[in-house]
Amino acid sequence: MRRPERRPPAVFGGRTITLTVPSLGEAATWAVNAVAVPVAAARRVLPEAHGLPLYVGLGALAVAGALEAPVALGLGIGYALLRHKGPLARFSGSK
Numbered sequence: 001m002r003r004p005e006r007r008p009p010a011v012f013g014g015r016t017i018t019l020t021v022p023s024l025g026e027a028a029t030w031a032v033n034a035v036a037v038p039v040a041a042a043r044r045v046l047p048e049a050h051g052l053p054l055y056v057g058l059g060a061l062a063v064a065g066a067l068e069a070p071v072a073l074g075l076g077i078g079y080a081l082l083r084h085k086g087p088l089a090r091f092s093g094s095k
């Protein structure tokens with residue numbers, strides 16, 4: 001029994017895909033920018049920088065599916081209001 005001869009895909013009219021992989025430095029720069037941009041935006045919008053870990057944690061839980069997005073959003077807004085005008089305001093120094 002004779003085996004058929006293997007030929008490159010181009011011989012059979014197939015298509016090839018070229019994948020360009022970025023260098024390690026480019027990938028690291030992209031990863032840093034992907035994290036830094038949302039954090040910088042959050043720091044501008046959020047009332048207290050001390051609450052940033054809480055907001056990041058709520059976001060991570062929502063992305064992971066441990067919390068529904070509306071629940072995480074409600075908790076974040078409630079915490080921001082408590083820190084800004086509620087009983088937690090005296091601990092954060094803002095009024």
